[in-house]
Amino acid sequence: MLFTDSFGSGASSAEVFGWALSYAAEAELAGWDEVWTTEHHFTSAVHTPSAVAMAAFLLGRTGLGVGTAVAVLPNHHPVALAEQAALLHHVGDGRFTLGVGRGQPRVDLEVFGDGLAGYRDISGRLAQLSEALRTGEFDDFRIVPDVPGRSPLALSAASVPTARLAGQLGLPIILGPFVGVADKRAMIEAQAEAAAEHGHRIDPADNVDSSYFAIADTSDAAQDSLVDGLRAMLLRGAPGARWLVEQPEMTADRSDAMARQLVRNVIAGDPDECARQLREREELLGAGRIILMPEGAGSAGAVLRTVRRAGAEVFTGARCSA
Template sequence: MLDLATVSEGGTSAQALADTTELARAADRLGYERFWVAEHHNIDTVASTSPAVLIAHLAAHTKRIKLGSGGVMLPNHSPAVIAEQFAMLEALHPGRIDLGVGRAPGSDRISAAAVRGPAEDGSVPDPWQVDDFPSHLLDLMAYLGDVRMTDGPPLEFQATPQATSMPPVLLLGSSGYSAQLAGYLGLPFAFAHHFDGGGVLGAVDLYRQRFQPSMALDEPYVMVSAGLVTAADSETARYHAAPSLLRRLGIRTGRFWPLLPPDEAMAHPEWQHAAAMPTNAIVGDPDEAVAGLEALAVATGAHELMVHTSTYGLAERITSLELLADAWSQRTSNGAADAAGTAAAPAGTP
């Protein structure tokens, strides 16, 4: 499960974070394997700005589910600080912490300047200038015990004293660049298919072609996210998915609309354009949701699928998780083989 702590129209950051907490508790109860939170800055509809802080809160309110960042945008941060944060999380909740890392800014130019601070010459930094990302990623890995260099600061710095375990580092991406880097470094690769930008098949193929065994992995490990809304019937699922579809059209066209209630979303002047927009999101009844996930698993050969459910209200998000968990469990209990080795949670949910 991936969540952004979305602030719906008329809501607050406090409510969005409380909703994320309840959603994580539901995912924990239902047997989902992981719950990740994103990093975005200065966006009216997203309250998840600091993954490490939110993960600490969620870990204290759940029992067994793995919690992680989806992801930490490393260009915004000192690798040493991120290593310390996640090493501490791992020490507090051993075996339950994932460190997903991305290279996108999670913000615009002005927001990136506010988060990172000005450049040495006082200029506003280019948020897409990520030339140092590979070296910063290597530093981060070294601080957490995966040393690939022979000299430099990482060998002289420890993220935490006397660690008994360290969180796994996973590379996130939506392009061939991240796929190839993850393969070259022998890291798990998580593709952001829920971005709805295409390219998943090419990216996972590149990852497998470039993969080199490492101390982290002997073989490639692929995770793919999917936008998904399910309900008791297809019509209801499409109704609850309407706010997300409209918001996606706004993002694609540079108009950051609020996450409206379904009726208001479908009454919006741009609704017909949003409804006609191509999307890879899986929207339908539970059987259709399971079939969509199985098809994605077969096409990509993913070891794990991660769902992102964006609706106006919390209740329909939890209902979607419950229906999916039940349908997936029935699928496995009826003797259906896991599609393409799709990793299932203890209760058999994706």
């Protein structure tokens, strides 16, 4: 996952994008399968305003699969997004996955979309997007002619109602990183139940898990690095990105408590422990892919070390794709 995080360093966008490209290049060399991009607006904390544009660049720059996690659906017209996804599916030889989600209730939703109303109810936009990608048509308008198959589409979910919405449309889900494995199991069950009610069947292997990720020589050191990185990330917040709903003040104590809570739901440890946790996730959730998020460790150097060590020391032991 490329958050294009500046880590509170004050680095320019050019520097941060350079770091991100180095992560992707190292991932390809180290045997990772995919790279996923994000979308954030009006903040110096992270620097990618278009997950789709960054994905297009990486499809041309690497031989990796590329996904968006996520393109913020309330910020985009669903048919325009379907056009772009179909194009990337075509020029990327089927390597592109469009992941969408509702984002966060911040000011970009007012600038680009329908504000809180669009954030709270994405069902109409999601149905339009899914139908346009499934059929290649919208109101008799052909989106992109001669595109083989359809672009894979998945909905980011951090709750049972969102998982049910995906199931109603027959869509896979991207399981959010802040949710424990038991809650993820509940979301997968709700998705499958809703899919069956609406005449769909979703292969669990089409779902995508996600987790913050750290490797160190000892499991305690890996967890400590994530606690430190996540605590700093939470305390920094997203300067410039105004919330549309009131949020409690983020204090040092609150950020520490949240970071320690989040670390209970991540993949972190020495190489053997990371491989064990990956195998366990695959067995418990059945998801065919997992998005690993090394930027939580808090520095560009830590990300590169994690990316390199994962290929050499973890993935072969996990016996699963990453």
